Amino acid sequence: xxxxxxxxxxxxxxxxxxxxxxxxxxxxxxxxxxxxxxxxxxxxxxxxxxxxxxxxxxxxxxxxxxxxxxxxxxxxxxxxxxxxxxxxxxxxxxxxxxxxxxxxxxxxxxxxxxxxxxxxxxxxxxxxxxxxxxxxxxxxxxxxxxxxxxxxxxxxxxxxxxxxxxxxxxxxxxxxxxxxxxxxxxxxxxxxxxxxxxxxxxxxxxxxxxxxxxxxxxxxxxxxxxxxxxxxxxxxxxxxxxxxxxxxxxxxxxxxxxxxxxxxxxxxxxxxxxxxxxxxxxxxxxxxxxxxxxxxxxxxxxxxxxxxxxxxxxxxxxxxxxxxxxxxxxxxxxxxxxxxxxxxxxxxxxxxxx
Amino acid sequence: xxxxxxxxxxxxxxxxxxxxxxxxxxxxxxxxxxxxxxxxxxxxxxxxxxxxxxxxxxxxxxxxxxxxxxxxxxxxxxxxxxxxxxxxxxxxxxxxxxxxxxxxxxxxxxxxxxxxxxxxxxxxxxxxxxxxxxxxxxxxxxxxxxxxxxxxxxxxxxxxxxxxxxxxxxxxxxxxxxxxxxxxxxxxxxxxxxxxxxxxxxxxxxxxxxxxxxxxxxxxxxxxxxxxxxxxxxxxxxxxxxxxxxxxxxxxxxxxxxxxxxxxxxxxxxxxxxxxxxxxxxxxxxxxxxxxxxxxxxxxxxxxxxx
Numbered sequence: 001x002x003x004x005x006x007x008x009x010x011x012x013x014x015x016x017x018x019x020x021x022x023x024x025x026x027x028x029x030x031x032x033x034x035x036x037x038x039x040x041x042x043x044x045x046x047x048x049x050x051x052x053x054x055x056x057x058x059x060x061x062x063x064x065x066x067x068x069x070x071x072x073x074x075x076x077x078x079x080x081x082x083x084x085x086x087x088x089x090x091x092x093x094x095x096x097x098x099x100x101x102x103x104x105x106x107x108x109x110x111x112x113x114x115x116x117x118x119x120x121x122x123x124x125x126x127x128x129x130x131x132x133x134x135x136x137x138x139x140x141x142x143x144x145x146x147x148x149x150x151x152x153x154x155x156x157x158x159x160x161x162x163x164x165x166x167x168x169x170x171x172x173x174x175x176x177x178x179x180x181x182x183x184x185x186x187x188x189x190x191x192x193x194x195x196x197x198x199x200x201x202x203x204x205x206x207x208x209x210x211x212x213x214x215x216x217x218x219x220x221x222x223x224x225x226x227x228x229x230x231x232x233x234x235x236x237x238x239x240x241x242x243x244x245x246x247x248x249x250x251x252x253x254x255x256x257x258x259x260x261x262x263x264x265x266x267x268x269x270x271x272x273x274x275x276x277x278x279x280x281x282x283x284x285x286x287x288x289x290x291x292x293x294x295x296x297x298x299x300x301x302x303x304x305x306x307x308x309x310x311x312x313x314x315x316x317x318x319x320x321x322x323x324x325x326x327x328x329x330x331x332x333x334x335x336x337x338x339x340x341x342x343x344x345x346x347x348x349x350x351x352x353x354x
Numbered sequence: 355x356x357x358x359x360x361x362x363x364x365x366x367x368x369x370x371x372x373x374x375x376x377x378x379x380x381x382x383x384x385x386x387x388x389x390x391x392x393x394x395x396x397x398x399x400x401x402x403x404x405x406x407x408x409x410x411x412x413x414x415x416x417x418x419x420x421x422x423x424x425x426x427x428x429x430x431x432x433x434x435x436x437x438x439x440x441x442x443x444x445x446x447x448x449x450x451x452x453x454x455x456x457x458x459x460x461x462x463x464x465x466x467x468x469x470x471x472x473x474x475x476x477x478x479x480x481x482x483x484x485x486x487x488x489x490x491x492x493x494x495x496x497x498x499x500x501x502x503x504x505x506x507x508x509x510x511x512x513x514x515x516x517x518x519x520x521x522x523x524x525x526x527x528x529x530x531x532x533x534x535x536x537x538x539x540x541x542x543x544x545x546x547x548x549x550x551x552x553x554x555x556x557x558x559x560x561x562x563x564x565x566x567x568x569x570x571x572x573x574x575x576x577x578x579x580x581x582x583x584x585x586x587x588x589x590x591x592x593x594x595x596x597x598x599x600x601x602x603x604x605x606x607x608x609x610x611x612x613x614x615x616x617x618x619x620x621x622x623x624x625x626x627x628x629x630x631x632x633x634x635x636x637x638x639x640x641x642x643x644x645x646x647x648x649x650x651x652x653x654x655x656x657x658x659x660x661x
Binding site for chain 1: 385389391438441442445447448449450451452453455456457458459460461462463464466467575576579582583585586590629632633635636637640641643644647648651
């Protein structure tokens with residue numbers, strides 16, 4: 001019963017309808033013979049997964065990583081490099097992807113989390129840039145130009161390079177990720193993580209090591225982002241250093257903020273709005289990035305609670321004890337001078353236990 | 355590997371380091387006093403180069419081009435600070451990143467609209483086309499002029515920060531902006547001046563880089579990211595830290611790219627060296643940063659901040 005009551009609230013209803021719509025995309029696209037839409041929406045699904053992954057670190061954990069494209073790229077190359085040597089076994093690709101992302105995430109996360117605030121932003125950006133230059137200098141895998149993937153991942157005899165297959169898999173993964181992050185958000189682990197975002201000292205004071213939780217969340221976020229990269233590589237049958245570009249990292253942050261930071265459905269809403277607006281603007285003007293840049297600036301300036309926050313405001317409160325209510329909405333910071341108490345800032349960057 | 359070659363590369367590293375310092379100084383000052391993360395700093399560098407190229411096309415005079423670029427960047431920096439940046443000071447870093455990320459996209463696209471997608475070239479000024487004789491090696495005099503200018507700016511910045519009233523206010527503002535404002539200093543004006551100063555230095559760096567790199571949309575971001583590495587290594591908010599770190603990063607990067615692949619070839623097999631050499635060389639600066647952070651998270655030369 002409760003699920004039906006929950007669905008009466010726009011904050012749940014709209015994302016549920018969107019997911020249902022996304023499930024129908026392949027049927028509709030096939031019916032009207034427009035396979036382009038399958039690829040287009042598959043891209044949205046993949047970016048929604050990547051944004052959900054970043055949301056675990058950024059939204060729940062307050063770690064503003066400007067380098068998550070690194071893991072998207074590692075995921076893409078963990079398909080491309082085995083494929084280059086003729087290995088098309090998807091399980092091998094997946095194992096390489098998870099191992100590489102976990103290792104890189106653990107190493108870069110351990111170093112990055114030694115800093116807080118602006119330092120964390122810059123370091124994650126620098127690590128992503130490092131990955132970018134590594135793949136640029138690997139001339140045998142196409143260097144700057146990237147490399148086409150001739151052997152896309154195969155699972156149970158199914159070729160993930162097929163648009164329909166990759167769409168179905170991406171949709172399933174996205175649903176799992178949304179379900180998982182809703183669980184994570186309310187689980188003790190997620191509570192500690194969100195607590196560490198607000199005040200790492202208090203978390204340390206009650207005997208939990210905030211940094212460990214943050215590092216664990218960062219690694220999980222990295223692996224999940226890598227899986228999105230793997231799907232992206234299969235979708236485009238191409239891996240290029242451009243996937244690791246710093247603009248991609250920025251795009252992921254924009255999607256999260258646009259959708260609603262720290263919320264469960266925010267990344268999906270954000271990815272839909274971001275890539276949809278991009279496609280629309282592209283059809284209007286060649287110079288769409290100028291318009292887009294200003295819009296991003298305004299989103300930051302107005303400091304909204306995102307699309308998820310908007311839906312939340314349309315929903316009557318107190319109907320259901322949903323994990324997503326008020327606490328998910330950042331109240332505007334107290335403005336003016338720099339904050340005295342850490343609590344005054346709803347999203348202090350990467351907590352430090354100092 | 356002769357000693358001349360090493361010396362030349364060392365000078366090249368110094369020249370790159372000095373350019374990095376010009377960018378990093380503005381970044382670290384703006385961060386130090388206003389706690390503001392400015393990703394759009396690289397756009398000012400790019401626009402400085404474009405302004406100079408346009409002014410040079412019109413006038414044919416490099417000195418005029420230099421002045422035009424700096425004036426343009428100061429005006430733009432001031433306008434940007436008043437219209438956009440100053441509204442974001444009280445916010446958290448995520449908003450700073452997001453807003454300036456939007457501005458970067460905007461400026462890059464505007465540069466493509468105004469100056470077109472093809473790269474621009476700024477010719478060497480006539481007076482600096484020759485080479486100079488340094489310690490027995492002949493070195494392009496323009497690159498030498500960059501080193502001299504950069505060092506002069508570093509000295510000027512030191513004098514400004516430590517010997518003038520403005521510098522005193524800047525240092526005081528970095529420690530406690532609310533107190534400085536309470537003592538009757540127009541902190542808004544101070545912020546705008548500081549931001550414009552940073553913009554002028556970024557513009558200067560853009561002009562000086564113009565003749566040795568191609569001027570194109572998006573040229574600011576790679577060097578901006580390296581400048582971010584510099585201020586992290588140097589200690590965020592510290593100008594002298596930015597100076598030493600810029601030289602370290604510039605020299606390490608240049609020497610790494612020049613000699614690491616050959617050095618690896620001595621140690622490992624040819625195939626391995628050819629594959630890993632360039633990759634390792636391009637990672638060197640970031641590895642340096644990771645090591646510094648692992649050992650000294652506050653940076654090598656942290657500013658003496660009380661916060």
